[in-house]
Amino acid sequence: MKTLKIAIQKSGRLNEKSVEILKNCGLSFENYKSSLITSVSNFPLEILFLRDDDIPEYVQDGIADLGIVGENVITEAGAKVTYLQKLGFGKCTLKIAVPSHSNLTEIQQLEGQAIATSYPVILEKYLRENDVKNVQIRTISGSVEIGPGLGLSDAIFDIVSTGGTLKSNGLKPFAEVMKSEAVLIGKEGIELNPEVQELMQRISSVLRAKETKYVVLNVAKSNLEKVVSLLPGVKSPTVVPLHEEGWVAVHSVIAEQDFWEKINSLKAAGAQGIVVMPIEKIIT
Numbered sequence: 001m002k003t004l005k006i007a008i009q010k011s012g013r014l015n016e017k018s019v020e021i022l023k024n025c026g027l028s029f030e031n032y033k034s035s036l037i038t039s040v041s042n043f044p045l046e047i048l049f050l051r052d053d054d055i056p057e058y059v060q061d062g063i064a065d066l067g068i069v070g071e072n073v074i075t076e077a078g079a080k081v082t083y084l085q086k087l088g089f090g091k092c093t094l095k096i097a098v099p100s101h102s103n104l105t106e107i108q109q110l111e112g113q114a115i116a117t118s119y120p121v122i123l124e125k126y127l128r129e130n131d132v133k134n135v136q137i138r139t140i141s142g143s144v145e146i147g148p149g150l151g152l153s154d155a156i157f158d159i160v161s162t163g164g165t166l167k168s169n170g171l172k173p174f175a176e177v178m179k180s181e182a183v184l185i186g187k188e189g190i191e192l193n194p195e196v197q198e199l200m201q202r203i204s205s206v207l208r209a210k211e212t213k214y215v216v217l218n219v220a221k222s223n224l225e226k227v228v229s230l231l232p233g234v235k236s237p238t239v240v241p242l243h244e245e246g247w248v249a250v251h252s253v254i255a256e257q258d259f260w261e262k263i264n265s266l267k268a269a270g271a272q273g274i275v276v277m278p279i280e281k282i283i284t
């Protein structure tokens with residue numbers, strides 16, 4: 001069996017979730033902060049711990065077969081890799097921001113201005129697509145938000161999550177350019193051999209489980225049909241009798257997304273003692 005290599009971030013915002021998803025896939029490995037490479041003892045896989053910026057190239061060049069990294073970093077690197085799976089974490093938005101007092105309304109008004117960023121490639125492409133000319137792109141590696149305050153630039157282009165950092169630097173969002181999340185990538189044209197497929201299936205089942213909750217509730221038999229009609233279980237909900245005559249317990253799996261909406265309509269339909277539990281894996 002061929003030993004695969006997967007590259008993940010060594011430390012930073014994606015590290016913990018990347019390690020967690022691999023562990024939840026049942027992979028057993030030591031996660032020493034000091035090691036650059038570690039072997040999985042129960043799967044033909046080695047894990048490389050890298051700076052996130054280096055991951056797209058490692059995968060493109062085939063040094064790693066797979067990688068977990070943000071879409072923003074892949075696009076910025078211009079790496080030729082295959083997107084295999086979105087992973088649902090590391091979500092962020094890349095925006096152009098301008099000083100709070102600015103009265104710019106159109107993107108075209110950025111013409112002739114200086115924009116500070118760590119993402120010159122993505123910004124350049126966006127400006128080209130929107131036909132904004134003569135923008136000076138000032139590439140800096142971090143703390144982009146202080147650019148306008150220091151007179152380095154008129155605007156910035158960076159990752160924005162809550163907007164708190166922008167605000168505290170006297171900036172406001174102006175244009176949304178890209179949304180990003182962590183993705184599993186492979187070398188362009190990667191052979192989906194049994195090991196790669198197995199790993200992808202395990203990741204899918206972990207992700208599916210995360211999106212759903214296991215719900216147990218009690219209901220009077222007279223209200224059972226109403227409650228069941230609200231529960232699209234994996235197949236159909238399990239119904240077990242309670243010791244109390246005329247009552248049953250219903251077990252089901254529901255999507256996290258419509259969780260609250262469902263809980264309220266379930267209560268209205270007569271459900272009681274609702275217990276919600278996390279699910280570890282869903283194998284289909």
Ligand code: ATP
Binds near residue numbers: 013091092160180182
């Ligand atoms: P490295 O040392 O590996 O180069 P880094 O400092 O470049 O790390 P991090 O700050 O750890 O990067 O962010 C890694 C990725 O996490 C980003 O490229 C982005 O895809 C994602 N991310 C999600 N939310 C945020 C956020 N609020 N700010 C920055 N990055 C975020």
Ligand code: MG
Binds near residue numbers: 053
């Ligand atoms: Mg980085």
